[in-house]
Amino acid sequence: MCREADEFPAFFTPRADDALFIDCGANIGVTMLECKVRWPHAKIICFEPDPFAFASLQRNVDVNDLPGVRCIEAAVSDCDGQATFYGDLAPTADGRGNSLNAGWAERPGSTSRTVACRRLSPLIADQQIDFLKLDIEGSEQAVLQEIAHQLPQIHAIYVEVHETPATLAENSVDAITQQLTAAGFTVDAQQRDYEFALPPHLAQWQATARPTQTQLLCWR
Template identity: 35%
Template sequence: MWFFKFLFTETARLLRSVEGRRLLWLALQYGDRPRNQSVDVSVGSYRFRVPDALSFVWQYREIFVDEFYKFTATNTNPVIFDCGTNVGTSIAYFREHYPTARIVAFEADEHISATLQNNLRQNQISGVEVITKAVWTNDKGIWFGSDQADSASIFSQTDRKLVPSVRLRDYLLRETRIDMLKMDIEGAETAVLTDCQDALAHVQNLFVEFHAYLDHPQTLAEVMKVLENSGFRYYINTSQYRPAPLVNHRYKGNDSMDLQLNIFAYRN
């Protein structure tokens, strides 16, 4: 009996919620689509143009089903900084759950940013400041290379190009309070957080997707030290599972990363 309970627990959990049922439908509809091909996706009341269907399915799960970006808003008009916005799934969630929030969205890739802005118009999501620049440690630009379907990285050597940047620290210091800082910037997080460590005192909630790239140092300890020194409590999880991890060193067979973690930081 325990085996069947274990086997069906996740499916049963998804079937109990509207968003979970939508995720199962998305997986059936789009899970087997060819990778890296743009497609129009409909889910609930939303319509998105996405560059890769499978990546969107995983985004939807993390954002709408598992609610990675949910936080308690103690202000009438919370301030949300979304660094690495991609095509706007996170913005749709933020606007739905925090309708009076002031949202600033940073997206480094100009083509993805154009898709993002079209998706916002398509879904009648307004009041979002979109900045088509990478968050970084200065405003002199940063070299990015293309990588997998839903990401570019400062470590990738494929189709590298110089993209405009902003110093995130400057933006943080202009605010008196930031209710949510979301950071999914594909390997730049350690450098950016280190540069921002004296500007995090008024950040209430922080999500960081941490990446460790092959042939580069793993810098998780640096990130955690910044969070600890800034007075955050934190929780870490990972969606990957590796049998025999001491001999299986790759992240889901990934050719560029060997670790990806989700870090949730908050203040009591």
């Protein structure tokens, strides 16, 4: 994401200085910080379930004294409550791929813990959302279905779709693209196939699970 900062989000221009962003899968806040540099008056709601990443996210907001940023320690899902969160969970861990989706996140050496889950629909309510980012490691389709009736209120979306052959029935680029196109978005798909996308210790998992990541840039 840092490598792509010069282009992010090239397909989006906010309607006003106080644009409303929702960042799902905020991690330590790279997207949040980039948005606040570009649009200092933007209001941003960040979701991050990994407790260690969340601590860094909140610290980045605090030490930079950023107004208008709200951080919520929860996974975005299609239901409220609690769920099992899988992945590399430790203060110095590589958290890429941590997910509610066991088919995506259960890997050699992974662990799990219970985290809070939140639906987006009550948060969105009747608000106009300028930009929604979904980078939630395999739960993108479920969340978009949960807010299907509110998609007309959203002006631009970035979705990173995480697929494996075993999880296509519940999370696929084709299904998500069809839903967003039907909701009036223009959708540009870009494959993420970078040599630095995964660390070396996940090479065996990559060969077995055959994961793919596709970026969907969606605008009206």
